Amino acid sequence: MTVTLDPTDWLILAELQRDGRVPFTELGRRVSLSASAVTERVRRLEAEGVITGYRADVDLAKAGFAVLAVVRLKYPGSRHEPLHRLLGERSEILECLRTTGDDCYTLKVAATSMPHLERLVDELAGFGSTTTSIVYSQTLPYRGPGLRNATPS
Amino acid sequence: MTVTLDPTDWLILAELQRDGRVPFTELGRRVSLSASAVTERVRRLEAEGVITGYRADVDLAKAGFAVLAVVRLKYPGSRHEPLHRLLGERSEILECLRTTGDDCYTLKVAATSMPHLERLVDELAGFGSTTTSIVYSQTLPYRGPGLRNATPS
DNA sequence: GGTTTGGCCGGTAATTCGCCGGTATATTCG
DNA sequence: CGAATATACCGGCGAATTACCGGCCAAACC
Numbered sequence: 198m199t200v201t202l203d204p205t206d207w208l209i210l211a212e213l214q215r216d217g218r219v220p221f222t223e224l225g226r227r228v229s230l231s232a233s234a235v236t237e238r239v240r241r242l243e244a245e246g247v248i249t250g251y252r253a254d255v256d257l258a259k260a261g262f263a264v265l266a267v268v269r270l271k272y273p274g275s276r277h278e279p280l281h282r283l284l285g286e287r288s289e290i291l292e293c294l295r296t297t298g299d300d301c302y303t304l305k306v307a308a309t310s311m312p313h314l315e316r317l318v319d320e321l322a323g324f325g326s327t328t329t330s331i332v333y334s335q336t337l338p339y340r341g342p343g344l345r346n347a348t349p350s
Numbered sequence: 351m352t353v354t355l356d357p358t359d360w361l362i363l364a365e366l367q368r369d370g371r372v373p374f375t376e377l378g379r380r381v382s383l384s385a386s387a388v389t390e391r392v393r394r395l396e397a398e399g400v401i402t403g404y405r406a407d408v409d410l411a412k413a414g415f416a417v418l419a420v421v422r423l424k425y426p427g428s429r430h431e432p433l434h435r436l437l438g439e440r441s442e443i444l445e446c447l448r449t450t451g452d453d454c455y456t457l458k459v460a461a462t463s464m465p466h467l468e469r470l471v472d473e474l475a476g477f478g479s480t481t482t483s484i485v486y487s488q489t490l491p492y493r494g495p496g497l498r499n500a501t502p503s
Numbered sequence: 504g505g506t507t508t509g510g511c512c513g514g515t516a517a518t519t520c521g522c523c524g525g526t527a528t529a530t531t532c533g
Numbered sequence: 534c535g536a537a538t539a540t541a542c543c544g545g546c547g548a549a550t551t552a553c554c555g556g557c558c559a560a561a562c563c
Contacts, residue, residue, distance in 0.1 A: 200412050210413070213406035217370050220550060234511050236551080249407045253366035259353050259400045260363070267449055267456050284489055294458075296420055296483035303420050303456075303483070305447075330449035330456070336437055373519060387542050389521080507562070518551065523544100530539070 200245050205230065209238055210247070217251040262289075262307040264314050265332040269300035272325040280324050289317055300328065353398050358383065362391055363400070370404040415442075415460040417467050418485040422453035425478040433477050442470055453481065 202210070208228045212219060219227075225235040242248045257265060272280065280302070284290050292305040304321070308314035314329075321327050355363070361381045365372060372380075378388040395401045410418060425433065433455070437443050445458040457474070461467035467482075474480050 198412070199414055199416075202413065210406065210408055214408065215403075215405070217404035217406045222550065231512055232550085233513075233553090237510075245412065246409050247412045249409050250368075251370035251404060251406050252368075253363065253370045253404050254402045255363055255367065256399050256402050259351070259398065260355065261352055263352075265447075267447060281489060293489040294418075294420060295486045295489070297486070298481070298483040300483070328451070330451040330453070333448045333450070336434060336446040336448070375519070384543050385519085386522090386544075390541080505563090507560105509560085510558090512557075513555095515554080516552090518549105520549070521547090523546080525545105526541105526543080528539100528541085530537100532537075533535090 200242075200247050202247070206238060206242065206247075209235065209242070213239070213248065213251075257307050261309055264308040264311065265335065266306050266308065266314055266318075267330045267332060268304040268306055268318060268321055269328040269330075270302040270304060270321055270325050271299060271327075272301040274325075283320065283324075287317065287320070289313075301325070353395075353400050355400070359391060359395065359400075362388065362395070366392070366401065366404075410460050414462055417461040417464060418488065419459050419461065419467055419471075420483045420485060421457045421459055421471060421474055422481040422483075423455040423457060423474055423478050424452060424480075425454040427478075436473065436477075440470065440473070442466075454478070 205228055209224065212224055212227055221236045221239070222232040224239075225232045228235060230238075239248070284293050289308060290304055290306050294303045295301060296303055306314070306317055308317055318327055318329050358381055362377065365377055365380055374389045374392070375385040377392075378385045381388060383391075392401070437446050442461060443457055443459050447456045448454060449456055459467070459470055461470055471480055471482050
């Protein structure tokens with residue numbers, strides 16, 4: 198399950214999380230390795246599932262989604278398929294974490310306006326009671342989930 | 351501030367969020383455009399700040415971070431610099447949203463173990479009262495923040 | 504001590520990138 | 534209304550990068 202990673206692997210991961218499109222030749226330069234060696238390592242990380250993919254980060258506000266919100270959902274039932282179906286349909290739901298505690302789900306949603314957010318929350322409220330917080334600002338903007346520059350301590 | 355995007359731009363954004371390393375020639379094929387035209391559009395999206403970068407997605411569990419948690423932080427003071435400094439130092443803090451409501455900050459943190467998480471929460475508790483929930487599972491895994499396939503409605 | 508294994512290097516062919524001018528359509532302005 | 538400009542697209546070219554290959558070296562293993 199867990200993959201053993203040496204310090205060079207962590208360097209590679211940090212670089213690729215900072216710039217997922219850096220050429221292998223430049224990446225090799227940064228981690229003091231040849232292009233072919235670094236390619237081999239990246240391919241191995243991909244094959245082992247440590248790197249699951251590469252994504253472009255989008256500035257949601259610039260793209261027209263002015264409102265970002267955290268919605269906590271207290272979901273009384275045990276049938277989760279309808280909620281999962283909604284997640285697949287509503288691309289405004291950016292993230293969905295199922296957690297311990299009183300609020301079973303923590304969602305991050307993007308909306309173009311307050312009425313838009315209201316509709317989204319209403320849809321979610323069909324599943325259970327919701328607690329919605331508007332996001333003022335997001336620190337570590339658009340780093341996405343991941344690690345930046347450290348090994349597990 | 352807001353950039354106007356036509357349907358082709360949305361297609362490009364969706365593709366790049368799904369696979370940020372797709373070659374421009376293949377990307378052009380998928381959105382029915384020539385490689386040079388699609389390159390021009392992507393460069394424009396980058397220059398306008400709609401695309402803020404490209405990141406590799408890492409499977410945290412495979413990388414040794416077995417525990418994912420949501421920590422809500424009630425921060426009584428108004429001096430936010432110390433917290434922001436901590437965010438920059440502790441790369442286990444994956445995401446930090448400042449929100450309305452009783453809990454000023456909502457953080458997503460990764461830890462290698464429960465003792466590790468305990469230490470992180472203790473550090474955060476130095477700023478205010480915390481509410482921690484362990485993440486069972488993450489739906490929409492590794493799509494990262496962003497949009498998938500829809501235009502703002 | 505010989506063999507095997509794993510990781511790295513360098514070279515080469517194929518692909519892709521970055522940049523160029525040229526063209527067609529839409530827009531603006533005289 | 535017609536001409537000039539602007540915008541977006543296309544194709545092609547050289548440079549850079551990628552993918553793939555065999556060979557090398559050191560550590561591990563028998």
